[in-house]
Amino acid sequence: MKITLRNVITPALTFFILLFTNCLASAGTASPINTIIEKAQTDNGATWAVSYTLDTPSERLVFVRNPDSSRVTRWLPINSDIEIVYNIAEQKEVVRSKTGKLISNVSFSLTPTYKHLGKDYAPFSPFSDGGNAFHSGRLFACANACTEEDNKWRLTLNVPSDEHIVLNGKVVKSSVSWSDNNDGRVVYVGKQQPIITDDVVALIDPGLPKSIKASLEEDIPNMMAFFSHSLNPLKGEKPMLFASYANVDDHSTQGGTLPNQIFMHWNRQDLNEQASNSNFVNQTLWFFAHEVAHFYQPGSTEGVSENEEQSWLHEGSADYFAAIAMNFLYEDTNSYVESRMTRAFESCTEGLAQTTLAHAYKNGQFNLYYSCGMIMHRAIDSVVQQKTFGEETLFTVWKRLQKAVHSGMPPGTATFLTLLEPYNAPELIKAINNATSDDAIKAIQGIETLYQLPE
Structure with a gap:
């Protein structure tokens, strides 16, 4: 899955090489x-x-x-x-x-x-x-x-x-x-040579600005620790981190995850200048948190969603998980996170006026799965906490989703919605069904309802 920089101690770095085929x-x-x-x-x-x-x-x-x-x-x-x-x-x-x-x-x-x-x-x-x-x-x-x-x-x-x-x-x-x-x-x-820590095997570009290198070495382990506690710890071999940088005439930044791998690439000539810009720093933190969150979802994309049209599940949750992680780990980013939420709602409703989530992938508007999906998961988190007086959260639902998929339940919206039924929140489930429907008017009404639910 891909998208278009503080308190876990990083262990001593270790280098190794195997000189054989x-x-x-x-x-x-x-x-x-x-x-x-x-x-x-x-x-x-x-x-x-x-x-x-x-x-x-x-x-x-x-x-x-x-x-x-x-x-x-x-x-x-x-x-x-x-x-x-x-x-x-x-x-x-x-x-x-x-x-x-x-x-x-x-x-x-x-x-x-x-x-x-x-x-x-x-x-x-x-x-x-x-x-x-x-x-x-x-x-x-x-x-x-x-x-x-x-x-x-x-x-x-x-x-x-x-x-x-x-x-x-x-x-x-x-x-x-x-x-x-x-x-x-x-x-x-x-x-x-890769950097080997207790958390990750990393290849971090030596040409990156010092602030970004420091963030890669500190923030990603912090985020991994947060999600490991909030969801379930990773099993098996250590994940790998690739962070590369090309100082070229461009303004592209790309990140993604594959099984047991996170990778990020900066393809731009202004990275040193941008590294001191607070908005860019916050964007980079969000970028990291979103990709790390994918690691802690159940398996691959196919382990979450039945098809591309249901990408609001894995992309939307990763964006909202990023918001939760940033608010918890970095208090000075709260206003940035709130502005991201506002922009997500505006982007979602504007996009739904042109296409529904059912057709967003085919119509080249994949970004709606991020923006609309984040609003949907924000509402779910709020309702779950209200119904359980703070005893349970969105993370609780996702841990149950992990367990359900692992035990053989089909991935996708249907299984996810069955996990919301015990909370006795028909208005929430109806709004999600409307937001994901093929009816544009219902979809916008559903998102508007979900955006207001936390209030």
Whole structure:
């Protein structure tokens, strides 16, 4: 999940490196395509390439993730007979032979720079010292067509001898092969050693302003401690944090989460100036808190919502969780949090006049799941606290949602609303149903009711 800087003590930092080739495997049927990513150093600088070798030749390759058509210009075929075209009917980028030959092996030169992808993860996140992180899911491809059964990918990564790879918290030299699945993961290539603490494995760009680096080292552990107490502690291996920075002529900031990973990238030339601006600092804190909150929701996006149209559940709750965390951890941000709430209501009602939540995703207004969802969760929190005289909160409901989904209940609005029934709040449930309905007038009325409920 992605979006477009104070009292836990950070333990002593530890560095480690494993000087051997690591091979990770996942259960399941292997992909019929072997994917090789390679970074090389030339006289003209670093180059990145990806090659696909098919077990059985096919007419074409298609990609699992197609948020736009940017591969057409950013991926350059090494063979002159190969091209990438955008199939408008399928809304997919397709690799094919210009002369109609079957494809058995294709290679592309990649553009290893940041590229904003609407509601998807950037393909590359450059670090200011020459390192780079990439999203493996961007490389997932299928022969002819992708089906629901296509969810295992064989990848190999080769890097120069003076650099290393950080994959799943481990540092590897030269080369690594692994089996990937679902949405993929972020992988680092470069010379920077990860920082290992009791809370997280972190790669923090050395070029970031000192205030932001200090915030990454202190605020994120604080937020993790807050959500661990408020929801449920994380289980398994330590999460990873990637924070990268490219000082370029841009004003883009992007963050996201993948299983066991948080990543953030600043693609802007004014970061040093902005780092001393209080509004920017508060925006950054919110940015951190939202992404950390996603870690403590039940599993992946699919573990929360049945489909994109229900994204108000995970995005709206993450925004409201961010508001709660900031109010609790940083008292001087209260006015900022309140202004965010006001703007969320205004943005939500303005957006609902153009499209409903049921169609916001298809109509390019995904931001409504954040703004409207935050208003909805604010109302739920208020009603739950009123009905239980402060004994229970929104966190109580979400812990029950985690338990319900874990025990086999389907994710989504229906299960979530059943958890609200014991509070005897029919007006709340009716307003939520109206807000998420396909009727624009009802939707706006529902949000207006929810915004007033806390009062």
